[in-house]
Amino acid sequence: MSKLVxxxxxxxxxxxxxKRTTTELSEKVIIETSETVSKISKKSSIINxxxxxxxxxxxxxxxxxxxxxxxxxxxxxxxxxxxNLKIALFTDGYTGKRLLGGSSYEFDHVRSxxxxxxxxxxILNDEQIAQVVNCNENILATxxxxxxxxxxSSLETLLSNxxxxxxxxxxxxxxxxxxxxxxxxxxxxxxxxxxx
Numbered sequence: 001m002s003k004l005v006x007x008x009x010x011x012x013x014x015x016x017x018x019k020r021t022t023t024e025l026s027e028k029v030i031i032e033t034s035e036t037v038s039k040i041s042k043k044s045s046i047i048n049x050x051x052x053x054x055x056x057x058x059x060x061x062x063x064x065x066x067x068x069x070x071x072x073x074x075x076x077x078x079x080x081x082x083x084n085l086k087i088a089l090f091t092d093g094y095t096g097k098r099l100l101g102g103s104s105y106e107f108d109h110v111r112s113x114x115x116x117x118x119x120x121x122x123i124l125n126d127e128q129i130a131q132v133v134n135c136n137e138n139i140l141a142t143x144x145x146x147x148x149x150x151x152x153s154s155l156e157t158l159l160s161n162x163x164x165x166x167x168x169x170x171x172x173x174x175x176x177x178x179x180x181x182x183x184x185x186x187x188x189x190x191x192x193x194x195x196x
Contacts, residue, residue, distance in 0.1 A: 052122030060130035061113045068134045069107050072141070076101065093140030094155075094175045095168075104144040110182035111138055112152055120190060128193045137185025140178060146170065155179055 076088035088101030099105040113133045120129055146168050150158045159175055
């Protein structure tokens with residue numbers, strides 16, 4: 001076994017030990033550890049290790065997102081049936097209004113896939129990032145108008161525009177709660193994946 005592989009194993013053991021003794025790793029520790037692991041992985045040709053220099057790739061994210069949307073639609077159909085509707089019933093995650101199947105709605109990542117990918121690509125592989133991006137707390141249904149207005153920008157950017165909030169009828173406290181829930185869910189999922 002080469003020295004680099006041994007160092008990688010030692011760092012991995014230390015990282016696991018640290019994760020078990022704390023409930024949250026600081027951003028600094030994550031970044032420093034991921035940089036070290038990345039350097040070691042490049043030198044030792046370890047294949048399935050995260051690489052901070054790889055380009056944004058949605059392939060794995062889209063596969064998991066498709067499954068999540070199917071699951072969410074199935075749950076919405078059950079909610080609709082409980083109200084004697086023969087269509088899916090959602091609640092808009094940013095307005096609180098009802099969204100009925102057949103109306104103009106979309107599934108949205110509260111924190112964008114690209115943002116999460118770039119933030120965690122140094123410590124997670126593409127399949128792990130797909131799980132983080134598509135954690136339950138980071139996906140919600142919203143009107144197509146809101147999703148298009150948000151685009152690739154952060155939700156905070158949209159919320160900073162009072163005119164758009166008014167026109168799109170966004171409930172600011174509901175949207176801010178969606179941000180908090182997404183951030184908490186993302187951190188939880190990252191901790192879970194790193195502890196495996």
